[in-house]
Amino acid sequence: MMDWKKMKGIVPTIVQEENTGKVLMLAYSSKKSLAKALREMKGVYYSRSRKRLWVKGESSGNAQKLKKAFADCDNDSLLFVVKQKGSACHTGGKTCFFKEIALKQSRLESKGAE
């Protein structure tokens, strides 16, 4: 069902917290990890660095209950809606997306009045 070929067997998987709507992390799913996630209703992913199945929280205790899962229109990415125990990020932050990048609005409009 998913397009596993596009990225050589994995698809990016957005993880969103159910009750807050916060985007917690971006992980990757393999065919095997997705099957296990759906079956066990848990945050289970494929770790690119360790090259193996990764049950989120297996060492940290910060596990995720999988509440809903969605495929996108092209079947090349996933969205997991989860209940997060503790923090999602290995730095201890609730979410991995805590580094805000400054927007640099163009000043062209206000330059050279007249």
Place this chain on the structure above:
Amino acid sequence: MMDWKKMKGIVPTIVQEENTGKVLMLAYSSKKSLAKALREMKGVYYSRSRKRLWVKGESSGNAQKLKKAFADCDNDSLLFVVKQKGSACHTGGKTCFFKEIALKQSRLESKGAE
């Protein structure tokens, strides 16, 4: 600042709607598209299929105003918080993640009572 090497010059970019918290789509950013997005405060991405910069809404009219941008802890993915004009998905749906996947809770616990 971003880790452009891990995925050969692009990073996955989660796009979330500002007022609803809905995850709209997963796109990809290149160094160039990210610079343009931050400068012009717009949903600008790198199209993998067309292999070029892609200003969201350039043909459909469904443009995005970039309100906030975040890098994740590993600098290998981005989160864009946007104001979406019309629908994000090319199918006409508000979000690209409209295909819910059934969870298959294991029945092991209830099998073979005793």
